[in-house]
Structures are given as structure tokens and as C-alpha cells.
Amino acid sequence: MVKIADRILFYIILKPLSYFPLGFLYFYSNIVFFLTYNFVRYRRKVVRANLEKAFPNKTASELAVIEKGFYKHFIDFIFESIKAVSISSKEVLKRTSIKNPELLDQLFKEEKNVIVTCGHYNNWEFYSLSLPKQTPYTTYSIYQPLKNKFYDQILFNSRTRNGMNLIRTKDIIPFFTSSTTEKKMVVIVNDQSPSNLSSAHWNDFLNQETGWNIGPEKLARKYDYTVLFGHSKKVKRGYYEVEFTKITDQPQDMKPGEITDIYAKLLEQLIKEKPEFWLWSHKRWKHKRPTANK
Numbered sequence: 001m002v003k004i005a006d007r008i009l010f011y012i013i014l015k016p017l018s019y020f021p022l023g024f025l026y027f028y029s030n031i032v033f034f035l036t037y038n039f040v041r042y043r044r045k046v047v048r049a050n051l052e053k054a055f056p057n058k059t060a061s062e063l064a065v066i067e068k069g070f071y072k073h074f075i076d077f078i079f080e081s082i083k084a085v086s087i088s089s090k091e092v093l094k095r096t097s098i099k100n101p102e103l104l105d106q107l108f109k110e111e112k113n114v115i116v117t118c119g120h121y122n123n124w125e126f127y128s129l130s131l132p133k134q135t136p137y138t139t140y141s142i143y144q145p146l147k148n149k150f151y152d153q154i155l156f157n158s159r160t161r162n163g164m165n166l167i168r169t170k171d172i173i174p175f176f177t178s179s180t181t182e183k184k185m186v187v188i189v190n191d192q193s194p195s196n197l198s199s200a201h202w203n204d205f206l207n208q209e210t211g212w213n214i215g216p217e218k219l220a221r222k223y224d225y226t227v228l229f230g231h232s233k234k235v236k237r238g239y240y241e242v243e244f245t246k247i248t249d250q251p252q253d254m255k256p257g258e259i260t261d262i263y264a265k266l267l268e269q270l271i272k273e274k275p276e277f278w279l280w281s282h283k284r285w286k287h288k289r290p291t292a293n294k
Contacts, residue, residue, distance in 0.1 A: 006150045018085040022238050025079040033075040037068065043281045047071075050280045054206035054271075069276030073234075077123055080238065084125040085158050089133060092162070096123070096130035096232070099243040104185075107226055108136045112249060113184045115220050116230040117263045119191035120279035121270060123240055125159070127232055128187070131242070132163030137185035140165045142172065172215075176223050187230065188216045190260075191267060191279075193287050200289075201257045205264050206271065208285045217259035220251040227251055227259055229266045234277060 017025065036042050047070060051063045058066075084092075098104070107114055114137065118124070132139045141159070143166035146152035160166055167175050167186070190213055194200040200211035220227045227247040232240040247262050248254055271278045 003150070006148065010150075010154060014082055015085060017079075018082050018087070020083075022080065022083055025083060026076065026237065029075050029079045032078075033072050036075060037071045042071075046283055047280045050284050051275075053208055053285060055275070056207060066275050067280075070278075070280050073122075073276055074279075074281065076237065077125075080123055081125045084129060085154070087126075087129065089129075089162055092126055092129045093133055095238055096126040096240045096242060098131075098134050099241050101134060103228075103244050103246065104135045104137065107249070108183055111183060112226045113223070114186070114228055115216055115225045116185060116187045116228045116244070117190050117216050117247070118187065118230045119267045119270075120189060121191075121267075122232040122234055122277045124189065124232075126240055127230075127242060128159050128164050129162045131185075131187070135185060136183070138165070138182045139163065139185045139187065140167050140175070141187040142167050142169060142189070144169050172219070176219055186219075186225070190216055190263070192282070193284075197287055197290055201260045202289050203257075203261055203264055205268055209289060210264070210285065211287055211289060212260045212264065214257070214260055216263075217251070217254070217257075220248075220259060221254065224252060227263075229263055231267075231270050234274070 044067075047067055048063065051058075051066055055063065055066075104114075118127075128141060141164055143156070143159075145168060146155060156166060192213075194211045194213040196213075197211055199214065201214045202209055202211050204210070217227070219225065226249040229245040229247055230242060231245075232242045235241050245266060247259055247266075251259060
């Protein structure tokens with residue numbers, strides 16, 4: 001049953017806010033950032049612990065700069081996500097462009113299906129809304145439903161209204177085994193702790209032994225999908241540029257774990273360049289490799 005508080009929060013506060021210009025929302029983002037960073041201190045210990053592990057050679061003052069930059073971006077992202085509920089196609093395309101669309105056009109001409117691997121970096125909501133309008137592919141994204149059914153439906157509606165198709169995790173295999181003639185691009189976010197540690201692939205990532213979900217590379221190898229690394233760079237506040245890097249168009253020739261290793265290195269390089277734009281507020285290295293896998 002939907003809680004009355006959820007409806008009130010969304011229909012009285014969040015949805016009306018989404019119709020305001022982003023410039024107006026950034027005014028409130030500045031206020032919320034100040035309160036969150038200085039008084040609420042949301043997950044400050046988790047963020048600092050992650051940064052200390054990832055950058056052991058940086059000084060406390062250098063880490064503090066990254067930490068503050070993360071919270072500034074994170075609060076902006078929250079307000080941008082609110083805006084995503086009602087943002088027009090025209091505005092989201094103005095704010096999120098693709099740097100190298102010719103790569104996608106060429107793969108489409110070659111009739112290649114594509115898996116795009118990416119991380120929780122910059123604004124993945126604008127990414128999801130803009131991509132279907134900027135590629136000839138039919139676009140899909142792997143989707144883990146929220147426990148809160150009301151907000152799960154809100155998020156589902158928001159992400160699909162510009163043409164992105166969502167694949168629930170339980171429907172992944174039926175989707176890939178279905179016979180369709182359309183050329184598909186499937187976006188998979190893969191920078192969270194793997195659910196099954198015994199089957200995870202482990203490597204060194206940001207100075208930590210890190211486990212990865214190998215689902216994307218297994219799907220690519222089994223169904224012969226070209227694998228791309230997709231990431232967005234923040235051009236300026238509220239504006240992003242998406243770029244794709246080819247990992248392989250011959251996945252069946254790659255060794256087990258090789259695709260994941262290349263992806264991890266590309267993501268690590270991106271994070272090292274601008275660390276404040278990665279999602280540091282989760283416990284990134286809470287799991288250790290099972291002894292049997294070492």
C-alpha cells in the first residue's frame with residue numbers, strides 16, 4: 001500500500017519543483033549542500049573512508065577538497081534528478097550531448113548489437129533520457145526495481161518517457177534469448193558490489209582488491225555483443241558530454257575477465273581525473289574475496 005507521506009512528498013513538493021528552471025533549483029541546491037555538508041554530515045565517514053582507501057597518497061587537505069566537491073555535485077545531481085521528472089526532450093538534449101556519435105552510427109551500419117558498460121558517474125538520469133534521441137539503436141537499460149513501489153513507478157516512468165526501455169533483472173535472459181531483428185544497445189551500470197561473491201571477478205581498482213559482476217561480459221561473449229565503455233564528463237553545471245570507447249567488437253575472442261579488467265581500468269582513469277563526480281557515498285569495499293577464490 002502506498003504511504004500517504006510518499007504521495008504528499010511527490011505531488012506537493014517534488015513534482016512541482018521539477019517544473020522550475022534548473023537555475024532556480026541550483027539556488028536551493030547551494031543551500032541544501034551547505035546544510036548537508038556542514039551540519040547533517042550525510043555519510044561523511046563512509047565518503048572519507050572510501051577516499052582514504054582510493055587515494056592513500058593524498059593529504060588530508062587534498063581529500064577534503066575532493067570530499068567537498070563530491071557533496072556539491074551530489075546535491076546538484078539530486079536536484080537534477082528532480083528536474084528529470086518533467087524536463088523536456090529539447091532541454092535534456094541541450095544539456096547532454098554525445099561527443100562521438102559516429103562510433104555508434106558505424107556500429108549500427110555494421111549491424112552490431114551493443115552493450116554499454118558504465119559507472120555511477122556524473123548524471124546518469126540525463127544520460128538515460130538523452131541517449132534514445134541521439135542514436136539509431138533501440139536502447140535498453142538493466143533495471144533493479146526499488147523496494148518502494150510508488151517511487152519505483154515514478155522512476156520507471158521518468159526513465160522511459162524519452163524512449164529508453166528498461167529490462168528488469170529477472171528478465172535479462174529472456175530478453176537476450178528473444179529473436180528480434182532490431183539492433184539493440186543495452187546500458188549496464190557495473191560499479192556496485194557483486195551480489196554473488198563466489199562468481200565475481202576480482203582485480204585491483206583504486207588501490208583496492210575489488211569484486212565485479214561479470215554479467216556484462218558473459219552476456220557479450222555468449223550473444224556476441226560489441227562492448228563499449230560509456231561515460232559522461234561535466235562540461236559545466238548542468239551540462240554533460242557523453243563519450244564512448246570501444247572495449248571490443250570481438251567479445252568471443254576475449255579471455256574470461258579481460259573485458260571486465262579493461263572496463264575497470266577505463267573507469268579508474270576517469271575517476272582519478274575528476275574523482276568528485278563518482279558516487280562515493282556507498283560502502284565500496286565492504287566485501288572481501290572468498291578464500292577459495294584466491
